[in-house]
Amino acid sequence: MIRWMHHQDAEGKKYDWTKAPGQYKREFIQQASGRVEWDVKSSMSDEYAQARDAAAKSKNNKKLYDKAVFATDKDLQEYDYPIKSGYYFNPAGSYTFTVTTEVFKKEKPEDMTGDHKDLLNSLIKSFRYETDLMFINNKKIPVNINNEELTRKGGGFERKPGVLSVKDNKSVNATPLITVLDRSKDSSRYKKEVEEIKHTDKRGGDSDTFWKMVLEGYSESYTLGKYTNYNYREYVEAGQHMYKITETSTITIVVNAGNVPLYTHANMPNGKYYIKVWFDQVDMTVGGHAYKGLKTLQGIENLDSIHINVVGSMFDDLNN
Incomplete structure (x- = not known):
């Protein structure tokens, strides 16, 4: 920084104003900020609504059972989502989060700042789809959602909850089920404003x-x-x-965008099973950004969830 110095005569008149270097350096201290907003774009209850409604009305039209086969038995309609094991049950759901960051840089960035990009990637990596439903793969092996083989227990199998993420998105039969929609798919998902201070x-x-x-x-x-x-x-x-850079990104994570059918195992024991979508905690210390002092960003323990009641199997329908 600089200051203005001057001479002063006997009468107190100031003259010869001159720039002079400041005695001290001053540090620009305006802090960076960030905001994350979460939205369930299409919940599991939305995704399974058509099939559930068709089952409740005992409609016999396969096209209506687009994502799952729910039981039509009248005595099972007390459950929110009743199924019989052995039929297909396709994972589904769509979830969006919007990240807005405000950082200050000495130079104009040509592209997305590292601060914004790293935070964005950390949040994407924290996405989780979890369920303890039991499936059967193409090799006729009982597996969980991660295609991990299940252990036999009594007349069925032992539960082994599985979790899918963007990094580990391979499911039954090694089918990738998690899709990320970002600016590479749609440029309007990213906006940047640069304002000089x-x-x-x-x-x-x-x-x-x-x-x-x-x-x-x-x-x-x-x-x-x-x-x-x-x-x-x-x-x-x-x-x-000094520039203030405000960036906004909208990310949508889609579960099973291709509506790939996954079949539950016909010997899955009766009982209540769960499916939930959540975001794990984010380690903020990765990278050398201003927000590393926050250490941990809390995730969302339960962004979306439903419970599935398994009552009987497809063999009951075949025998009837």
Whole structure:
């Protein structure tokens, strides 16, 4: 920064105002910020509504059972989602989050800032789809949602909950089930605004409030007395730049975008099973960004969930 110095004659008249280097360096301290907003774009209850309604009305039209085969038995309609084992039950759901970050840089970024990109990737990696339903793969092996073989227990199999993520998205028969929609699919999913934080080194000139907060001689830095009492005020030396970069990204994570059918195992024991979508905690210390001091960003324990009641199997229908 610089300051303006002057001579003063015997009568107190000031003359020969001259720029002079400041005695101290001033650090721009405006903090970065970030905001995450979550939205269930299409919940599991939405995805299975058509098939569930068809079952409740005992409709015999296979096209209506687009994502799952729910039981039509009247005595099973007390359950929200009743199924018989052995039929297909396709994972489904669509979830969106919007990330807005505000950072300050000395240079204009040509593309997405590293701060925004790393936070975005961390959130994408934290997505989880979890269920303890039991499936059967093409090799006739009983598996969980991760295609891991199940252990026999009594007349059925032992439960082994499985979790899919963007990184580990291979499901039954090694089928990838998690799709990420980002700016690579749609450029409107990313927006960036760059605003220069203005300043001047002209005596009596005005600078942005953010600069005044770190310079002496202004009310914004609580040092106005330096100016009123001693006519001392600091300015930012010309040739330096500071930009506020505001970035917004909208990410949608789709479960089973291709509606690939997964078949439950016909010997899956009766009982209540669960499906839930959640976001894990995010380690904020990865990378050298300003937000690393936050250490951990809390996720969402239960963004979406349903319970499936298994009552009987497909063999009951075949025998009837």
